[in-house]
Amino acid sequence: MDYFHYLEDRLHCEEVPLEEIAAAVGTPCYCYSQRTLMRHLQAFQRAFVDTPHLICYSVKANSNLTLLKRLVDRGAGLDIVSGGELERARRAGCPGERVVFSGVGKSHDEISAALGYGIRMFNVESMPELYRINAIATRLGVRAPVALRINPDVDAHTHSHMTTGLWRNKFGIPYGQAIDLYRQANRLGHIEVVGLDCHIGSQLTTLDPFVEAIQRIGALLPLLRREGIQLRYLDIGGGLGIPYESGDQPPTPAQLAEALHSQLQQFPDVELILEPGRAIVGNAGVLMARVEYVKPVEDRCFVITDAGMNDLIRPALYNAWHGVLPVVRHFDRSEWLSDVVGPICESGDFFARDRLLPEFQEGELLVVRSAGAYGFSMSSHYNSRPGVAEVLVDGNRFSVIRQRETIEQLLAHEMTDELHRS
Ligand code: LLP
DSSP, X not given: OOSEEEETTEEEETTEEHHHHHHHHOSSEXXXXXXXHHHHHHHHHHHTTXXXXXXXXXXXXXXXXXXXXXXXXXXXXXXXXXXXXXXXXXXXXXXXXXXXXXXXXOOXXXXXXXXXXXXXXXXXXXXXXXXXXXXXXXXXXXXXEEEEEEEOOOOOOSOGGGBOOSTTSSOSEEGGGHHHHXXXXXXXXXXXXXXXXXOOBSSBOOSHHHHHHHHHHHTHHHHHHHTTOOOSXXXXXXXXXXXOSTTOOOOOHXXXXXXXXXXXXXXXXXXXXXXXXXXXXXXXXXXXXXEEEEEEETTEEEEEESOOTTTOOHHHHHOOOOOEEESBOOTXXXXXXXXXXXXXXXXXXXXXXXXXXXXXXXXXXXXXXXXXXXXGGGOOOTTTOOOOEEEEEETTEEEEEEOOOOHHHHHTTOOOSSOOOO
């Protein structure tokens, strides 16, 4: 459920008409609803209220500093995957104690910086990474808290690009090597073994894969205990799906909690960590664009907008389905078979294809829905297009939380001289 709705045929975000935002900020722009964001965070916090837990919002989904700060202020921790995201965590005021660091390719610098920040734990994805962390911690004279990310070899039944828990995926430590690597980790002088982690994929629309994964990795806990390895944290990753099309009914955080309840009860002495990204921010944001041209061809028309695949790449990359809505509704308009596309020089530059949509006219506004997660954060400068503005709505007020980039800023890091010596 979100707070984008029509009032007198004008699409509003909470109490603000989107037309007003377009007039003030221009297009394209991302608009986020604070109320929706908070509602989704709370849904997780309430669902797991009976279990000691920490919700570590996955920064990659949407890393805008204002959004991070609002989430952190409401008690969220952060799941990060790079030095850049660590710096965002710092600037959002997230204490190290609430930061977990995931990812298969952590660099020396990233590991040192995270140790310096005093993060809760590294989710270690390979043996060489474990030894690298130990070496850096030795040099710094600290002990590095680690969880091992175990690949449970469970099919998440989602898009192949978003499946991470199969043996064939690059993620995590193969299940069969888990116990041995824990033993090794336990013997390393500057490693403190604190947790067990898994993340099997994103946009999961059924609960069975979660249950299966927790069964698999949960079975390791008593074995480890027998070896004298007592873990404090069980991190089950993110991945809960969201409704993109009307009629989609992915499980709610409460249903996830219920499905895992009996398993989690077996581990009363571990704190649960979750890393949701999309489920918190996905439906809290839309991408607003203006129609530049309408071009009829054969059986359909191309609605060409000022936003492109560089601003929201999910349809091009995953053939993802996003709803498209007019910002002003006209009930007297007929419907047309439409392709809503951008200005980029690629045929993959589309937001919606083969869609029956009310006729659009040049200059009108539309939104691409469910764009809060993996929208701006995956945007690029392709075709030398500056980054778009981001706006946060809170009740009847809105503020720009990222300014539109200028072409000057876009080019600022490039040189025009032929020879440059370092
Ligand atoms: N934890 C880890 C270790 C992850 O790799 C991810 C997402 C998450 C948590 C958060 O997952 P979520 O709750 O958002 O599903 N770009 C794709 C999604 C890629 C997800 C990458 N990892 C998309 O646009 O759908």
